[in-house]
Amino acid sequence: MITPPQDATLRQVLDHDEDGVLRLVLAPSGPDVPVRGVLIGDEDAARPHDGHLVLAAGLTADPAAAAERVRELARRGATALVLRDTGDGPPPAEIVAAARETGLALLARAGWADWADTVELVRSACAFAALGTGDRLVGDIAGGGLAVLAAEVARYCGASITVEDTQFRVLAHSATGPDADPVRQSTILGGKVPDWRVAELRRAGLLRALWSSRDVIHRAADGDDPERLIVAIRNGGEMLGSIWAAADGAGFAPEAREALRRAAEVAVPYLLQHRLRVGSERRREQHAVRGLLSGEGDRRSHMWSLGLTAQTPCAVVVAEQEESVAPFPERVFQALALQARAHRTGTRYLRESHRLTVLLPVPDGQDRDAVALARDLASLAAAMPDAPVVRVGAGPVVASPLTAAASAEEARLVVRALREREARADGGPPPRHAGPDDVRQSVAVLRVLDAVRPLWDRHGGPVHDMVAADRATGGDLVRSLTAYLDAAGDIPRAARRLVLHPNTLRYRLKRVRERFGLDLDDPDTRLIVTLAMRLATSDDGHDAPDGPDTGKASDSTEM
Structure with missing residues (x-):
């Protein structure tokens, strides 16, 4: 007799968490409280939260208001609240006190994980609990994973078994003898169904039938390709993968179809667990790489995580x-x-x-x-x-x-230096890659500019006024001054770069002197203007485009 499905418990969820997605902060009602599912933030806030873990996505930063939210969740019957672990110490005392007072468990999500990991973890743990007990197939598998599942289903069906995900990657397979058909051999050796085979199954309509059917699909033998039974693995309406059975000479056992149907149900938590593990490994690696590249967090732990x-x-x-x-x-x-x-x-x-x-x-x-x-x-x-x-x-x-x-x-x-060099180039194909030795002086200048920028942003005076006024009217003066300084004062060369008549450029430089009182022949003024132009065309590492200047009508008439 098969006992009915049971709820998971908080203890089972935490035991199921092989990757450390969750950390228990507080369980005032003990670890054996039921877990029937997971809710995100205020999702379905109007209905009871009986036995659900609630993810604190968007939880207010106000500790008093957050504590009241904890009390509200407890009144609605929630089992636990999952907070994001910021690494800044324990949760606010107000939240902990409210949880202790109401019996609501508190959990913290690891910094490298995301809310999707938590959802997958809870769904997987609940799926394992929902299998029930007393089922002969479940008992034979006994938590042994997909490899044991494939071996036991092969025994029940009298067939060779492969378990695949939705990308046709082989997650597990039963023993393969020397007489296995060529498709099975190449699939197992390659760890994935060959692309030509997937295309063939798609043309034959088998994949469409697999995605839409909830029953076992039969495929007749064809030459060296043996008779096959296929069943989709689904969690509700979500497709997780499939089980393929290939007849081994004597044909399928009489109970093969029913065994495959039950195996598809039993496989659900294993495939959810597999997807969680793969996603967790990827996110843990990305978290470690990000930590090393930014110099943040426990760098030694990041390093060890990456091997x-x-x-x-x-x-x-x-x-x-x-x-x-x-x-x-x-x-x-x-x-x-x-x-x-x-x-x-x-x-x-x-x-x-x-x-x-x-x-x-x-x-x-x-x-x-x-x-x-x-x-x-x-x-x-x-x-x-x-x-x-x-x-x-x-x-x-x-x-x-x-x-x-x-x-x-x-x-x-170095990338910023490449962008700046390209923006200031007079012609020719720009370099698109470089090492530190190739642009050493440009990198040194960028470091100086980054150091000077906060001081410049607080600075006043005529150069600052000129840049601000010119930005408001299109930036002609900044472009003209930049080209003039880059050309070491060579007006014809700078004008060619701007695609202007030299007299137009002379007029603009004259306007700088007369309107803003800037004498470009003075070395100190020229230094400040040079820094200002570089800062104006390099916005915190994102260079402004510096293309040809067509000039304005007023420029051409005021030469």
Whole structure:
């Protein structure tokens, strides 16, 4: 006799948490309180929260108001409140006191995880609890995981079994003998159903039937391809994967179809757990890479999470596109990430909307390796049709991942230097990659500008007034002064760059003197103006475009 499904408990959820997504802060009613599901913030706030974990997404920062929210959740029957662990110490005393008073459990979500991880964890734990007890198949599997499930289902069905996710990757399979059909052999050896096979199944309509059917699908034998039974693994309406059974000579056992139906139900929590583990590993790695690149958090823990040692030299390479365009197209990002991964074993990367940052182990400690990767990434991006402009900078090699943040900072400065050089270039193809030695002086100037900017923002005077007034009217004077100073006072050369008549440029410089009282022949004034122009055209690392200047009608008539 099969006992009815049971609720999970808080203890089971925490025991199920192999990756440390949640940390128990307080359980005043004990760990065996029921957990029937998960709610996000004020989702379905009007209905009872009986037995649910509530995720504190958007919880007010006011401790008193948050404490009242805890009391409200307890009144509605919630089991626990999950807070985000900010790393700033324990939750506010008001929240802890309210939880202790009402019996509501408090949990903290790990800093590297996100709310989706918590949802997956609770769903997986609840799915395991819902299997019930007394079922012969469940008893034989006994929590052994997908490998045991595949082996036991093979025994019940008299067939060879593979368990696959929705991307047709093999998650588990039963024993494979030497007489296994070629498709099964190549699928297991490759860890994934071959692309040609997926295309064939799609053309035959089998995949459409699999996605839409809740019953076991039969596929007749065809030449060397044996008879197969397939069933989808679903959690409610969500497709998680599938189980494929291939007949082994004597055909399927009489109970094969029913065994596959039950196996699809039993597999749900395992596939949820697998997806949680894969997602957790990816987010934990991204959290560790981000921590090392920013120099934040426990850098040694980040380093160990990535399998690195303190004696591993490394360098950071940054590939970045303009923020004024859409984020990296997926195909461009995937190509760049694959190129970075292929460059050396142990390479890690961090994806942001307009930037790919690569943490590259450099065993020989030579800068040329990071520069070579920068060159390869820039060449790959330039060769892709319709790809955005990508500039790639390599930071210097540092002795340890613990100091990777210094290399990352320099790599970002190298990219800024490339942008500035391109904006100020007089012609010719601009370089799209560089190492620290290639733009050393430009990087030094950027560091000076970043240090000077706070002082400049507080500064007054005629140069400051001129920049502010000119920005409000289109920026002609700033562009003209920048070109004039870059050309070392050579008016014809500066005018060619601006696509202006030299007399127009002379008129603009005269206007600077007369309107704002700036004497460009004075060395101190020229230095301040030069700094001001560089700051005006380099907005905290995001350079303003500096293209040809067509001039205004008033300029051409006032020469």
